[in-house]
Amino acid sequence: MNKLSPQLRTVNVTRYVTPLREGGSLPAIAEADDNFLYVLKFRGAGQGPKALIAELIGGEIARKLGLKIPELVFVNLDEAFGRTEADEEIQDLLKFSVGLNLALHYLSGAITFDPTVTTVDEKLASQIVWLDALLTNVDRTARNTNMLIWHQELWLIDHGAALYFHHSMDNWEEQAIRPFVQIKDHVLLKRAAELDNIDADFKAILTTELIEAIVAIIPDDWLTDRSFETADDQRKVYTRFLNTRIANSAIFVKEAQNARQALI
Structure with a gap:
């Protein structure tokens, strides 16, 4: 492995x-x-x-x-x-x-994150906003934060609504370079003042090799899209989508910054 x-x-x-x-x-x-x-x-x-x-x-x-x-x-x-x-x-x-x-x-005793009770520092908020813009995660809003407070720390849960490109993968290349307009509804967007710094840091971590390694652990029997001949063919699209999106992160970072400016 x-x-x-x-x-x-x-x-x-x-x-x-x-x-x-x-x-x-x-x-x-x-x-x-x-x-x-x-x-x-x-x-x-x-x-x-x-x-x-x-x-x-x-x-x-x-x-x-x-x-x-x-x-x-x-x-x-x-x-x-x-x-x-x-x-x-x-x-x-x-x-x-x-x-x-x-x-x-299961995080026993964890409570749902409430932005009116807990203030997230700007660096952590920027990290989470960047992540969700990369993943096109529509499910981190004030209505449904999908974050927990456990032992006084912020934990992320529920990424099942992310990567919505994979429900229609024919034009994945186009979708990989689209801005993520839904970031305007992100519960932490107003606090995300360090997106440029986080962009540089995270792009250095998420190498093409690392993305390939993460995608490689998807079980074959979850890769059931019949438009692909093999499970590996489908894996390659996930890898290429994510690596393309990371390489073009300036697009989704700019969208997030513009959306944030409209809030402050």
């Missing part, structure tokens, strides 16, 4: 604890055979494996940039697991999610 590649553990679900009825994907808190609790994201949910791919890529890029994100693990779900589930909706979700799924370590 490439030495740059993240080392994700694989665990097996032993107990379905409770659904998290937030949004349409119906994640759940589940216990695994390592005796830890996880927030389990199902491959059988609405957006299918592509949401897991976005979660995996977004989370591991964030980690490599030094941002705090709960540990990501691959999670095996046995076909017999949902047979005793009384809720038909959950039973169907479990049935369609047999095999390899993704989960984040």
Whole structure:
């Protein structure tokens, strides 16, 4: 394995604890055979494996940039697991999610980030805004921040809505160099005063080799787009999209700076 590649553990679900009825994907808190609790994201949910791919890529890029994100693990779900589930909706979700799924370590006692209560420093805000502009993450707004406060530190969760280009990959080259106009709704945009410095720092970290290593860990059976002949062909598009976007980061940085100026 490439030495740059993240080392994700694989665990097996032993107990379905409770659904998290937030949004349409119906994640759940589940216990695994390592005796830890996880927030389990199902491959059988609405957006299918592509949401897991976005979660995996977004989370591991964030980690490599030094941002705090709960540990990501691959999670095996046995076909017999949902047979005793009384809720038909959950039973169907479990049935369609047999095999390899993704989960984040459950941060017990964490509270949802509230921008009216907690002020994020300008450097950290700029780092998170830059990350979300790179990933085209539409889901970090005041309405749904997808950030937690745990042990007095800010943790990022939920990147499943990022990389929306992969829902229509035919024109990925064009999408890779587009500004990210939705950044205007980012909950931390007003605090992101150091985007130029962060741009230089993060581009130095996110080498083409590192992006290739992160994309390489996507499981083959999540790469189901039939417009590609092989899973590796689909991986190459993710790698090329991200590397193109990083090389042209001035485009999305400028969009974020302009949007910020409109707020201050």
